[in-house]
Amino acid sequence: MKSRKKKYHVLLLAMFLIVAVLVTGCGNQKAAENKPAGQEKLKVAFIYVGPVGDAGWSYAHDQARQYLGKELPNVETTFVEAVPEGADAERVLTELAMKGNKIIFATSFGYMDYVQKVAQKFPDVTFLHCSGFKTAKNVGTYFGRMYQARYLSGIVAGKQTQGNVIGYVAAFPIPEVVRGINAFTLGAQSVNPNVTVKVVWTNTWYNPATEKDAAKSLLDAGADVIAMHQDTPGPMQAAEEKGKFGISYNTDMHSFAPKAILTGPVWNWGPYYVKTVKAIMDKTWKSEQYWGSMAENIVDLAPYGAMVSEDTKALVAKKKESIVKNEWDVFTGPIVDQQGQVKIAEGQKMSDKDMLEFNWFVKGVEGTISK
Structure with missing residues (x-):
């Protein structure tokens, strides 16, 4: 009699475990179905010629980087400051591309030739160079009047x-x-x-x-x-x-x-960064030499x-x-x-x-x- 009861209890426990597994599996499947598409954040990087605390050029760009992050929560931004306009810029640009950044803003004139070299090696990354004049299929330039x-x-x-x-x-x-x-x-x-x-x-x-x-x-x-x-x-x-x-x-x-x-004279880069990143995400971006005017509020007093x-x-x-x-x-x-x-x-x-x-x-x- 005890043996029969013991087998019965074991059978009940087995059935309970099977049901639990099935319920959990359904729950996980539902969670997967409800997971928003493209949940992984787009990685966007910036390189600065000076420290972000310079109160000037690099600070203005970094304020805009923070603005970008607030306006587009599905974007993850990072930056590297005080990068000299020399061979070290090529190293930093390469490292940022290798780390999965799909958009890289190079914010000083002297980075121009290094952007061109690195862009050739990473055709799936979009590079934007500030104040330069050289472009490529995946390289655009931007500045304000x-x-x-x-x-x-x-x-x-x-x-x-x-x-x-x-x-x-x-x-x-x-x-x-x-x-x-x-x-x-x-x-x-x-x-x-x-x-x-x-x-x-x-x-x-x-x-x-x-x-x-x-x-x-x-x-x-x-x-x-x-x-x-x-x-x-x-x-x-x-x-x-x-x-x-x-x-x-x-x-x-x-x-x-x-x-x-x-x-x-002051810079207001934020809206440009938001507009550009959106265009790249929407696959509507094309390489250009953008030169925004005072009418677009990129420059002011x-x-x-x-x-x-x-x-x-x-x-x-x-x-x-x-x-x-x-x-x-x-x-x-x-x-x-x-x-x-x-x-x-x-x-x-x-x-x-x-x-x-x-x-x-x-x-x-x-x-x-x-x-």
Whole structure:
């Protein structure tokens, strides 16, 4: 009798286990059926020439990277900071591609040739190179018409200067930087024809001490406003220490020199990153040379300092409106170079190709461009 009961209990236990397994299996199948397609996140990487804490160029891109992550939760972003514009860039780009990143944003001009080399090895990865001019099937370039905001900031500087000497701390003598200096100078001259802009080259993107010292040399030479194409607030701090004024760059740097900074051209990369990643995900992206304008809000001006007059603000607003409406653009003739030679005839507008190859200074700039 006990043996028969024992067999009965064993049979019941076996039946229970079978039912449990079947129920669990159904549950797992249902979970698998309900698992959203493409749940694995798309990996997107960024490489920066400076540290993300530079308060300038790399910081602006990293703010946009974070914006991308918030706007597209199905995207996983990563970054590598302080990557020199040399052979090390090729190594970093290669490693990022090998780690499964399907989109890589290379955010400095000097990465251009390395992007091209690595892109050939990884045809299934899309590369976007900031400020460059070389493309491929899986490589696009992107930039903003910062010269428009530069011109407007020049108006502010031209109205503020008392001695008509403005200093410009410049990074490298490449077309992007030359273009910005020229636009800034034209803006200043539009409200103050007597302005001269003195240029000092640092041959750095991120070197706080060197860039601050360059600003000091310009202040010692009589400049009462300092503009810059650098990634640190050093030049602005130098201006504040001397009781002078500054035009910052990249981001709103007011907190670093609140008594000096009048305004400054700023970048807004976030919407571009979101739009581009969406297009790649939707398979609608095609290689292009994107050059966004002020109308697209990729470039703008930082908030004004308290020392900027309402008259100056009104002048800037009026000119900005004509730029945004595409009624006028910065490099519209007549424009002459340092030697007084007419480079752009009256009524003519400089082509994008010529702007991207800028290798001469407008009249009123004191400085040379090394070849």
